[in-house]
Amino acid sequence: MRLDKYLKLSRLIKRRTIAKKAADLSLVYVNDKIAKPSYFLKLEDQIRLVLGFKIITIRVQSFNIKEEMYELIAEEIK
16 A cells, blocks of 8 residues: 555545655655655555654554554654
8 A cells, every 4th residue: 555545544644645745755754764655565564754743653554444554663752
């Protein structure tokens, strides 16, 4: 699944266009590398979001919205 779509479906970011913009601005990392919105995620990928003063790190667990989609690893405030 595309990174921007996953961020929207998992409700980490409310809109896909905002998720795309965040990735374009290098605020989204997958496995410690800057990721483009079209990056194709795999299970167990680690995503780090830099949202203002908050940094959220998660691990992809599922692509099904009826299941737990991610595991929260860390949540920091700068």
